[in-house]
Each structure stands twice: as C-alpha cells, then as structure tokens.
Amino acid sequence: MTGAPERAAQWERRIQVRLVRGEAAALGELYDRHARSVYAIAARLVGEDKAAREIVTEVFAHLWQHPQTYDPARHRLGTWLAMDTRERVAERAKGDGPGPVAPRQAPTEPEFTEPRAERIAADRALGALSTRVRAVLQLVHTGHRDYRRAASELGISEEETLRCLRAGLRSVAGAGGIGAEDR
Amino acid sequence: MNDDSFDHTRVQQLLGAWALSACSPEEHKQVDAHLTGCAECTAEADQLRSAVDLLHPHMDLDLPPGLRAEVIGACLSTRRPEVSVPEYAQPYDAETARLDALLADLTGDEWSAPVQLKWMQDEDTATRDTTVAGVLGHLLAVDGMVAKSLGLPDPAAPAEDGTTDPRERTEALWQQIAQGTAGEGAPDLDSMREVWRDHAYELIRTCSFAGGGVADIAVPYGDGVMLPLRLALLDRAFETWIHATDIADAVDYPYTPPVPDHLRTLISVAVQMLPSILAARRQAGLASPPLPLIEPGAEARSLRLRIEGESGGDWYLPLDGPDGPAGPENCVGHVVLDEVDFCRLAAGHLAPRHAAAGQEGDSTAAAELLYAITSMSRL
Numbered sequence: 016m017t018g019a020p021e022r023a024a025q026w027e028r029r030i031q032v033r034l035v036r037g038e039a040a041a042l043g044e045l046y047d048r049h050a051r052s053v054y055a056i057a058a059r060l061v062g063e064d065k066a067a068r069e070i071v072t073e074v075f076a077h078l079w080q081h082p083q084t085y086d087p088a089r090h091r092l093g094t095w096l097a098m099d100t101r102e103r104v105a106e107r108a109k110g111d112g113p114g115p116v117a118p119r120q121a122p123t124e125p126e127f128t129e130p131r132a133e134r135i136a137a138d139r140a141l142g143a144l145s146t147r148v149r150a151v152l153q154l155v156h157t158g159h160r161d162y163r164r165a166a167s168e169l170g171i172s173e174e175e176t177l178r179c180l181r182a183g184l185r186s187v188a189g190a191g192g193i194g195a196e197d198r
Numbered sequence: 199m200n201d202d203s204f205d206h207t208r209v210q211q212l213l214g215a216w217a218l219s220a221c222s223p224e225e226h227k228q229v230d231a232h233l234t235g236c237a238e239c240t241a242e243a244d245q246l247r248s249a250v251d252l253l254h255p256h257m258d259l260d261l262p263p264g265l266r267a268e269v270i271g272a273c274l275s276t277r278r279p280e281v282s283v284p285e286y287a288q289p290y291d292a293e294t295a296r297l298d299a300l301l302a303d304l305t306g307d308e309w310s311a312p313v314q315l316k317w318m319q320d321e322d323t324a325t326r327d328t329t330v331a332g333v334l335g336h337l338l339a340v341d342g343m344v345a346k347s348l349g350l351p352d353p354a355a356p357a358e359d360g361t362t363d364p365r366e367r368t369e370a371l372w373q374q375i376a377q378g379t380a381g382e383g384a385p386d387l388d389s390m391r392e393v394w395r396d397h398a399y400e401l402i403r404t405c406s407f408a409g410g411g412v413a414d415i416a417v418p419y420g421d422g423v424m425l426p427l428r429l430a431l432l433d434r435a436f437e438t439w440i441h442a443t444d445i446a447d448a449v450d451y452p453y454t455p456p457v458p459d460h461l462r463t464l465i466s467v468a469v470q471m472l473p474s475i476l477a478a479r480r481q482a483g484l485a486s487p488p489l490p491l492i493e494p495g496a497e498a499r500s501l502r503l504r505i506e507g508e509s510g511g512d513w514y515l516p517l518d519g520p521d522g523p524a525g526p527e528n529c530v531g532h533v534v535l536d537e538v539d540f541c542r543l544a545a546g547h548l549a550p551r552h553a554a555a556g557q558e559g560d561s562t563a564a565a566e567l568l569y570a571i572t573s574m575s576r577l
Contacts, residue, residue, distance in 0.1 A: 037280030038407045040291070042273055044399055046266055047295050052251050054261055060219055068265055072272045079273040089234055091244045098230045105223045137252035155220045156253055163222075164216040180214030181246070188249035198478075 020194070027092045034082035036197075042079055059159065060104040070107070074100050100176035102131050141189030143185055147171070156162060205269035206232070209239050217246035263454050266295060286413060286428035287405040289435035289460040294398040296456075297442040301391050304330065304449060309387070311448040315441075317546035317575040321484065324546075326577060330448055331390050332372055333441050338385065338394045338577070339367040340437065344430050345397065347417040348404050353385065353397045362438030363420035365577045429467065436464050440545040445557070455538050461509035465537060468544050468574065469503065469513055475570045484573075500524035501563050506555065517563055531559030533567055543568065546575030 033041035050071065057070035076097060078085060079132075085095055141149060154165045166176040188194075209232045215221045216229045235239045274282070283291055299357040313333050315326045328336070343362055350534035354371045361367055375386060385393035405412060405427075417430040425433065429475075439456055446453035455461055498518040505511055514529060516522035534556035535543070542548040557564050 037277070038403075038406065039270070039274060039279035039282045040399070040403045042270055042279075043266075043283070043295065043402070045290055046269060047298060050261055050266065050269070051299075054265070056219055056250070064262065068262065068268065071217075071265065072269050075269050076273045080277045090240065094233070094240070094244050094247055097247055098226075101219055101226055105226075109492075116429075137249070152253075155215070155218050156250075159292050161220045161222065163479055165220070174211065177211045177215055180218060180220070181211070182214070184214050184217055184246040184249040188245045191249060191252045193245050193248045 028087045031082055031085060031087055034079060046075060049096055052093060053096050056097055056100045057104060060101065070103050072098060073103050136190040137187045140186045144186055148179040148183045151176055152183040155180060206236065209485050213239065213242055213246055215245065217250050253255055261299065264457055267292065267457050281406050283402060283406050284409055284413065287402050287431050289456060289463060290438065290459055291436040293456060295433045297438055298395050300442060300446060300451065300453065300575045308449045313444050313448045315444065315577060317577050318572045330445050331387055333445055334390050334394050335371050335375060336368045337438060337441055338397060339371040340364045341397060341401065342367065343419065344417050344427065345401055346410060346484060347415055347427065350400060350404060353393055362418040364383065368577060432464060432467050458508045461537060463538060465505060465509055466511065472570055473516050475573060476517060476566065477520045479570055479573065497528055498522035499530045499563065500528050501567055502529050502532045503567065504534045505537050505540050506534060510537045531563045533557050533564050540571065543571050544574045546572055
C-alpha cells in the first residue's frame with residue numbers, strides 16, 4: 016500500500032528529475048503545489064507585496080536553475096523551500112540595513128478567503144487548546160512577533176512560549192490529518 | 199554557540215517557533231543545519247510546517263493572480279527549458295492552474311452547491327442543472343476528447359459507442375458517477391479534482407514533448423466538427439475559465455479573467471471564426487432577426503467590431519461571405535463590446551440584447567453579429 020506521504024515523496028523525486036531535464040511543465044506543477052506557502056512565508060516576513068513577489072520569484076528561479084541542490088532524500092520539498100525563502104528574506108534584510116530579520120509587520124489587509132475543509136478541522140483544534148497556547152500562537156502567527164517578544168509581552172518564559180507553539184501546532188496538525196512520518 | 203550546547207533537545211524545543219518563522223536568524227540556521235542530519239526532527243518539522251499552512255487568516259493570503267506567469271517567465275529567462283510548453287497550451291496550463299487553486303479552497307458542502315449551466319441552442323438559452331462537482335466532470339469529459347486524439351487514455355471513457363459529442367459525453371459521465379459505475383481510472387466524486395488535475399497535467403506534458411508536431415492533429419468535437427489540436431486546447435482554456443466563473447459564482451468567490459496575453463489570444467481566435475460562422479448561419483437560414491435580401495450584384499458589406507479593454511482589438515468582418523472584402527469603405531455598422539462581455543456572450547452567459555456597450559449604423563447587421571457570437575456557445 017502506498018500512503019499519501021509515500022506518494023508525496025515519490026512526486027518530489029520525480030519532479031526533481033523533470034526539473035533537471037529542463038521540463039517547463041514541471042515548473043508549473045512545482046509552482047502550483049508550493050507557491051502558496053512560499054508566498055505566505057515571504058509576505059509575512061517582508062510584509063510587503065512587491066518584495067514578497069520578488070522573493071517567490073528568486074526561490075523558484077533558484078530551484079529551476081539548480082535543481083540538483085535539492086536532495087529529496089534529505090528534505091521534504093516544502094521544508095526545503097521554506098528554508099530557502101527565509102534565507103533570502105534574511106539576506107535581503109542584511110542588505111537593507113539594520114535589524115536581524117526584516118520588520119515583522121502585518122501584511123496589509125489580507126483578502127478574505129473561504130476555508131478549506133482541513134482548515135475547519137484546524138479551527139476546531141484551535142478552539143480546544145488552552146487559552147495560553149492559543150494566546151501565544153495568535154501573538155506569533157497573526158501578531159507577527161518572534162517568540163522572544165511574545166514571551167516578554169505575555170510575561171511568560173521563553174521556554175514556555177516555545178512549548179506552547181510546538182504543542183499548538185501539533186494539535187492543529189493532528190486535527191488536519193497531518194501525521195509525522197519517518198523517512 | 200557550538201554543537202554541544204545546541205543539541206537535539208534544543209532543536210526540538212524550537213521547532214514550533216521555527217515552523218512559524220519566529221526564531222532569530224541564527225536559530226533558524228541552526229535548526230536548518232540540524233535537520234539535514236536528523237530524521238526525527240525533520241519529520242516533526244514537516245508536520246508542524248504543514249500545520250502552519252492550515253492556520254489563518256494571515257497565512258491564507260491569496261496568491262496574486264499574475265504571479266504564476268511572472269515567476270515562470272522569470273525562471274525560463276534565466277535557464278532556457280529543454281522541453282517547453284507550446285504556446286497553444288499555455289492558456290490551458292494557466293486556466294487549469296487557476297481553477298485548481300479555487301478548488302483547493304472548497305469545503306465539502308461547496309462541492310455539492312447547485313450550478314446552472316447556460317448556453318445558446320436553437321437561438322434560445324438552454325440550461326442544465328448540476329453541481330460544482332458536476333461542472334468539473336463536464337470539463338473532464340470534454341478534455342478527454344483532446345486526450346483521446348493524442349492517444350492518451352480517455353478518463354471519462356463514457357458511452358460504449360465512443361461518442362464525440364461533448365454533451366453526450368458529459369451526460370454519460372454524470373450518469374456513471376451517479377450510479378457508481380465509473381470504470382478503471384475514471385473519477386468518482388471524491389477523486390474528481392485529482393483525476394481532473396492529473397489529466398490536465400498529462401495533456402500539457404504530452405503536448406510539451408510532442409511540441410509543434412501535434413498542433414494540427416484533428417480533434418473531433420461532435421456534430422462532425424473537427425478542430426486542430428491547437429484550437430481545441432484554446433477552446434478548453436476558454437471553457438475552463440468560463441466554467442470556473444460558474445463555480446466561483448456558486449460559492450460566492452471572486453474570479454478574475456485570464457491574464458491579458460491569454461485573453462487576447464482567446465478573443466482573437468474567436469473573432470477569426472466569426473466570418474465563417476456568419477456564413478454558415480446564413481446558409482442554414484438561421485438569422486434572427488431575418489436577413490435582409492441581398493440583391494444580386496449588390497456590394498458586399500462589412501461590420502466593424504471593436505472589443506474594448508487591454509486584450510481587445512478592432513476588426514472589420516465581412517458580412518456577405520467569409521472571403522468578402524471588409525474595410526471602412528463597405529462598413530455598414532459598428533458594434534462595441536467590452537472584452538469580458540464578448541467572452542460571456544460567446545459562452546452564452548450573456549444575452550445578445552444586453553451585450554453591446556455601443557452600436558451604430560445597420561442594427562439588423564449588428565444583431566446578426568451578436569447572435570453569431572453567442573451561437574459559438576454549447577454545453
């Protein structure tokens with residue numbers, strides 16, 4: 016039996032081969048599967064649409080130009096792209112002057128979108144979390160604080176803040192049907 | 199910080215913040231470095247990162263509509279593809295991607311939201327009630343005709359008689375789904391999106407490898423009509439967009455037109471077909487209102503069609519025979535349409551009498567043109 020994670024891993028190996036081969040259609044499929052989360056990370060970290068678009072372009076252009084730099088045996092593609100996105104944001108922030116990472120401002124007026132089915136389950140899971148876990152998650156996720164600032168604003172320790180973030184995301188993952196897999 | 203103090207346990211602690219991009223840059227780097235060597239943390243990192251995708255609202259930003267074309271364009275200019283997507287397949291590639299992004303956001307209930315499909319038949323509006331899932335089944339059933347012509351398996355594999363009529367194929371697929379009698383590889387309600395998506399990818403990929411070699415193979419389109427593959431795929435792009443708007447309307451979601459380049463291609467292909475459609479309608483005696491009698495030896499007339507918008511254009515269309523002269527000297531009237539309204543008219547989604555944004559001169563000729571445009575629609 017091949018489960019969803021195995022199929023996803025297969026897809027990642029295959030898409031890499033196709034990218035190496037220089038298949039433009041594979042680039043489209045790659046974008047369709049991963050652009051949403053790459054853009055979301057970029058938009059959240061740089062807080063500005065134009066810069067976020069540029070980052071997204073850089074991330075995909077890099078993988079298209081150097082598909083061998085991604086090793087499907089080591090990383091899930093989504094994780095690898097997330098790392099690459101953050102690095103590019105950090106590099107850009109360095110070039111722009113002070114501040115370790117670009118200012119974590121809220122992006123302007125996100126458009127309202129209908130929730131996905133898993134997202135509804137995730138909402139329910141959020142509702143079931145303790146008030147503290149929810150407060151930490153909200154401050155970091157929608158309030159765009161890093162965990163240290165969230166800790167000091169909430170008057171709890173950094174360790175406790177980290178514990179809340181991890182526990183909160185684990186419940187959401189569980190409710191959304193995302194299991195941890197061994198590779 | 200050295201490796202000893204920054205160990206596995208510490209990374210585990212940080213993973214939640216890491217997934218939310220809420221660590222310091224140094225910590226992010228350290229986690230990233232640790233992940234390359236630790237399967238356990240990598241598995242959890244993947245899991246937590248996927249969970250972040252489920253949180254909203256801020257992570258749930260809609261992708262900017264033009265970004266796909268922008269990113270792919272930028273990529274292809276830095277490294278030329280060995281195998282490109284042929285130009286005639288690009289609007290289909292873009293429109294299926296847009297529709298799929300819309301489908302990704304649908305909840306279970308929304309898949310069964312009612313949709314009324316509309317088109318023009320026998321000079322009148324025809325309708326057929328279905329659901330969001332039914333609309334996707336319709337797209338798949340007709341896309342399957344193109345796939346079949348390329349020698350790919352037909353996902354809809356309907357009617358044993360192998361009909362090439364889009365409507366019959368659609369009804370047959372709907373019936374199979376309703377009765378649960380769909381064959382091997384055919385979709386049921388749960389797998390509809392995946393089957394449709396994979397099928398579209400396979401079509402695009404096959405065209406990419408075949409390139410120009412298949413652009414002109416004939417695709418049977420029902421009623422004895424044959425379209426060269428490149429036009430058939432543009433038709434599929436057009437239909438994918440139009441039916442995506444049906445789905446978007448049903449679930450009350452905004453949906454924008456195709457990017458200007460693609461919209462321009464779709465519009466000009468439709469306009470190029472108009473002279474022969476006008477002629478065929480005349481031959482079939484289909485003219486409502488009726489055509490004026492043309493005296494033998496009378497000068498052939500033309501009509502100016504102006505489509506407004508970034509993807510529009512300006513054309514003189516021969517009214518009395520597809521090869522007749524057309525230009526300012528024999529122009530008897532002028533019709534102005536907005537670019538999106540032209541498409542909605544051609545899709546039977548807008549009534550001819552409501553379509554024109556402006557009109558001058560011979561009103562009979564103008565009506566004839568508007569009806570010819572809307573006669574292109576079908577289920």
